[in-house]
Amino acid sequence: MTSSPQAPFSAWARGQHRQIDADFPPSARSGLLHLLCDLVERRYLRDWTVVARELHRIGRLSVVTYDSSRVPSLNQARADAEAALEGLRWDKVYDFCERLHGHLAQEIGYEDNYGNYTVEVSRGDMQTFIATELQRLFLEEDLAYEFTEGTVRRRGRKHTVELVAKSQVVLGDSRLLSARKHFDKSLQFFRHATHPDYENAVKEAVCAVEAAGKALFPMAKASTLGDLVKWLGSTTEVSVPKAICQTFTGVYAFRSGGEGVGHGGANGGKATLEVTEYLLAVCASQIIYLVDLANSMEIDVPF
Structure with a gap:
């Protein structure tokens, strides 16, 4: 089997800040x-x-x-x-x-x-x-x-690609089917070679976080990511620092208020390539964190 090629020295030497x-x-x-x-x-x-x-x-x-x-x-x-x-x-x-x-x-x-x-x-x-x-x-x-897989797709920078790959591993959990569907749609919108849809990429990525949180923490009885954040900040069942909760609040706010992302006419900022890639990486990290957080609640049953 042929291994996937890695970026050559010349590419690393000139830096990958701005891809063509x-x-x-x-x-x-x-x-x-x-x-x-x-x-x-x-x-x-x-x-x-x-x-x-x-x-x-x-x-x-x-x-x-x-x-x-x-x-x-x-x-x-x-x-x-x-x-x-x-x-x-x-x-x-x-x-x-x-x-x-x-x-x-x-x-x-x-x-x-x-x-x-x-x-x-x-x-x-x-x-x-x-x-x-x-x-x-x-x-x-x-x-x-x-x-x-025979298709040209937008790849993103190395850091984003690695985080996305890790998130897709944890999204293999059967409980996270809905979240995986949302995240896959987000990647399809982002990676389209000629007509990337950054607004829908952002929306679906945040929906993936929301779906993952609702599936992993049913006791929160949350209908939105905002409800879940409130529960995470107040419950004693898990410990989530306030500053971390604010990162979830931030992506949810952009999903609701970003231009063309959640609601027409919103003025919360434009979903540019740079903003979208940043949010993809953040949402991937948040999904991984939520899975780790849920796993930390599981108690081993002694035999």
């Missing part, structure tokens, strides 16, 4: 072209004609007929593919990456003299290779996206 968003820069296009050359040489792609045709289709360029049996035609297909990739709109390049993985990869095999077919490289193994190399390219170029 809404763009697929020339250097990344050059890296993608190198990958395409490698795939053609490995025969993971049939030849340059399939690459050129797909790029022309995505870019809505004129249809060109190639002859794969003629070297001049193959050379023309490569030249056309390079030109099409260079001129392709940035979001369409990400579309091409998804199609490269999901549609263009082909199985490699051969049939012997007795009609027996042997697979040399399966399509699944090719797709794993392509996905790994695309993710490596995205990391090398510090793009604000990741390539996972």
Whole structure:
């Protein structure tokens, strides 16, 4: 199994404070072209004609007929593919990456003299290779996206990604099905490659915290996150510092008062990329904290 690539030294050295968003820069296009050359040489792609045709289709360029049996035609297909990739709109390049993985990869095999077919490289193994190399390219170029499960998604910074991953582990608890659904929806809104919805990402993340709290502490009889915070601040069943309660109150207040988040016309601040990523990390931490808090209430029964 191929391990997930890590950000290379060059990416760490220049820092990850500002990832490249809404763009697929020339250097990344050059890296993608190198990958395409490698795939053609490995025969993971049939030849340059399939690459050129797909790029022309995505870019809505004129249809060109190639002859794969003629070297001049193959050379023309490569030249056309390079030109099409260079001129392709940035979001369409990400579309091409998804199609490269999901549609263009082909199985490699051969049939012997007795009609027996042997697979040399399966399509699944090719797709794993392509996905790994695309993710490596995205990391090398510090793009604000990741390539996972055949799809381009907004990835967020390392700290956010780690907290989200930890929260999804604890959200595996069967009691937290509703919270997990809310948090998954939040990530989908945030990670959309071309049209991220930050307002709904915030709303669903806070709803996830609320759903987790209500499921973990049914004795609070809370109908909202605000009710739960009041209970956490007054109950003797658990000990939650007042300052920590205020962090829950803060995210709930933004969910209710942020512009376009909870109510139309609210003026509690705009859900920008930076604010949304911050709230995703905070909500992930709060879910982990609530699970730990609930677990601390469990008493071992002596045998």
